[in-house]
Amino acid sequence: MDEIVWRMVRCGAPCSFFLTEQLLFFFFFIIIVAGQFDKVCSVSWVPGDGNFLAVGTSNNVVQLWDVNEGKKLRSMDGHQDRVSSLAWNKHVLSSGSRDSLIVNHDVRVRDHKVSTFKGHTQEVCGLKWSPDGSTLASGANDNLVCLWDNKMSSGGVNQTVAPRLVLNEHQAAVKALAWAPFRRNLLATGGGTADRTIKFWNTDTGSRLNSIDTGSQVCSLMWSPNHKDKEILSSHGYSENQLCLWKYPTMTKIKELKGHTERVLHLAQAPDGVTVCSASADETLRFWKVFSQSKKDKGKSRDLLNDVKSIR
Amino acid sequence: MVTTFPPSLPTAVSSKMTRWERKKAAQAALASSTNSKTPSKRGLKRSLSAMSSTGTPQSAKRSARKRQACEDRFIHSRSAMDSDELHHHLTQSQTANTDTENEQSQKKADSPNTKEYKKTLKRELSGGTESNGHRVLAYTKRTTVPVETQRMGNVLYSQNKTDMGKRVQRTTTRHIPSQPERILDAPDLESDYYLNLLDWSAQNVLAVALGPTVYLWNATDGSINELCSLGETDGKSLWMKLFGVWYGAVRPVVFF
Numbered sequence: 067m068d069e070i071v072w073r074m075v076r077c078g079a080p081c082s083f084f085l086t087e088q089l090l091f092f093f094f095f096i097i098i099v100a101g102q103f104d105k106v107c108s109v110s111w112v113p114g115d116g117n118f119l120a121v122g123t124s125n126n127v128v129q130l131w132d133v134n135e136g137k138k139l140r141s142m143d144g145h146q147d148r149v150s151s152l153a154w155n156k157h158v159l160s161s162g163s164r165d166s167l168i169v170n171h172d173v174r175v176r177d178h179k180v181s182t183f184k185g186h187t188q189e190v191c192g193l194k195w196s197p198d199g200s201t202l203a204s205g206a207n208d209n210l211v212c213l214w215d216n217k218m219s220s221g222g223v224n225q226t227v228a229p230r231l232v233l234n235e236h237q238a239a240v241k242a243l244a245w246a247p248f249r250r251n252l253l254a255t256g257g258g259t260a261d262r263t264i265k266f267w268n269t270d271t272g273s274r275l276n277s278i279d280t281g282s283q284v285c286s287l288m289w290s291p292n293h294k295d296k297e298i299l300s301s302h303g304y305s306e307n308q309l310c311l312w313k314y315p316t317m318t319k320i321k322e323l324k325g326h327t328e329r330v331l332h333l334a335q336a337p338d339g340v341t342v343c344s345a346s347a348d349e350t351l352r353f354w355k356v357f358s359q360s361k362k363d364k365g366k367s368r369d370l371l372n373d374v375k376s377i378r
Numbered sequence: 379m380v381t382t383f384p385p386s387l388p389t390a391v392s393s394k395m396t397r398w399e400r401k402k403a404a405q406a407a408l409a410s411s412t413n414s415k416t417p418s419k420r421g422l423k424r425s426l427s428a429m430s431s432t433g434t435p436q437s438a439k440r441s442a443r444k445r446q447a448c449e450d451r452f453i454h455s456r457s458a459m460d461s462d463e464l465h466h467h468l469t470q471s472q473t474a475n476t477d478t479e480n481e482q483s484q485k486k487a488d489s490p491n492t493k494e495y496k497k498t499l500k501r502e503l504s505g506g507t508e509s510n511g512h513r514v515l516a517y518t519k520r521t522t523v524p525v526e527t528q529r530m531g532n533v534l535y536s537q538n539k540t541d542m543g544k545r546v547q548r549t550t551t552r553h554i555p556s557q558p559e560r561i562l563d564a565p566d567l568e569s570d571y572y573l574n575l576l577d578w579s580a581q582n583v584l585a586v587a588l589g590p591t592v593y594l595w596n597a598t599d600g601s602i603n604e605l606c607s608l609g610e611t612d613g614k615s616l617w618m619k620l621f622g623v624w625y626g627a628v629r630p631v632v633f634f
Contacts, residue, residue, distance in 0.1 A: 104608035106587035108574040116581030191572040321554045332576035345576045347569035352558035
């Protein structure tokens with residue numbers, strides 16, 4: 067660093083004008099270089115296992131990491147822009163990108179690109195496989211929600227597939243997607259700032275079942291893992307920056323959780339089924355005990371809690 | 379074939395005959411007429427079916443008894459109809475035809491909330507009976523659902539365990555703490571709506587992406603690990619970029 071400064075001084079030493087100009091260039095340079103840093107744009111665990119993590123980056127690549135070993139297993143290309151959403155379906159990893167494509171990678175094979183889903187026109191920001199693995203739901207900045215059949219993608223080598231259904235009732239980008247655990251064909255979607263609604267769909271027919279205006283940007287949606295409850299948690303942006311818990315068929319508000327000072331961008335569910343982690347633009351993670359405990363998991367999660375207490 | 383034909387059958391259809399008898403007679407007549415000239419397959423089939431029906435007199439009797447319940451005379455029952463509602467539906471259909479285009483477009487533009495409101499209003503006004511399809515004449519007494527069971531909240535008592543009202547009560551009594559259990563710092567978390575930077579694994583490890591780095595927070599023991607940093611792994615390309623930007627910025631000044 068000293069050398070660079072010294073060189074600059076030497077170069078523009080006769081005139082103070084040159085020195086200041088070079089300093090200015092130096093600051094620009096730093097700003098530009100800072101913008102060149104690659105960033106992580108999406109993370110997704112392999113379901114059920116917990117040893118492997120898929121990482122989507124801003125240099126158009128999807129990386130697969132072994133967490134226990136701490137090393138990169140493989141790096142998969144196929145996109146022309148940053149990879150902003152990831153979803154697993156057994157051994158197939160679907161990645162959505164700003165180039166508006168969704169690419170399915172078979173992570174076991176050398177030629178990893180199985181098929182390409184083409185239907186969006188802008189950045190794909192929401193991506194979720196249905197629990198039975200038959201349908202992929204994708205939301206994008208072009209205000210569309212597309213539903214794709216798994217059967218169509220598994221046929222041949224690197225084919226382009228069109229969506230089975232296009233749901234076009236949202237008025238803003240759709241990032242929040244959640245498949246209901248208690249009914250096979252029920253999907254909940256949430257729209258951005260201009261839309262502010264949560265909509266429920268029958269994914270077999272594409273008909274809308276319900277729509278409610280939440281009053282603020284819907285950033286994330288999550289169903290209660292407890293089937294009997296039929297509750298859905300939503301995270302919101304300006305102006306309350308809250309989390310809302312709703313009862314499903316009636317959509318009555320059970321609880322509002324406030325605390326974040328900026329929009330709550332992401333939600334993640336703990337394996338115990340009770341705790342939910344929310345990540346906000348105010349640069350904090352908050353852990354909430356939101357959902358009820360199902361009778362099956364009660365004993366298990368208690369043990370987990372005891373472990374924590376004994377260590378602390 | 380012709381032997382199945384009852385010889386005592388009168389040629390003129392009497393009003394006392396039931397429908398199934400008349401039908402059979404017509405079938406038999408058809409069969410005989412076709413058989414006498416060219417025995418076609420169709421005629422054969424029909425006559426066969428006629429034979430089988432005469433072969434089992436018990437079943438024929440039973441079917442006759444069934445048919446008696448709904449005769450072919452359509453007499454509507456006044457007690458099952460609501461004359462006021464009827465009048466409303468009849469006049470409504472007339473006015474709907476003469477509706478202006480404006481009003482119709484307004485109807486289409488109704489939001490689901492107002493639609494739902496109109497529906498419930500209609501139900502309330504009509505006394506709890508939802509009329510589907512607007513049938514004008516009623517022939518049988520309709521079984522009406524008691525109003526109490528339609529409104530789930532107002533059930534007085536019910537023996538059903540999985541009752542809707544009870545379940546709502548149970549969930550609302552559950553305590554949900556309104557304060558977070560724990561708060562962690564996440565510096566450099568991108569404020570970008572389009573990214574997905576958070577995921578929790580089945581092994582109870584939370585992965586968070588902060589800028590170029592992925593951190594793993596183990597929820598069982600609270601330890602934090604750094605999984606990867608993109609700046610470090612792509613070191614070569616970063617230096618190339620650095621050099622490129624530096625050269626581009628400095629060149630005009632140096633050669634000035």
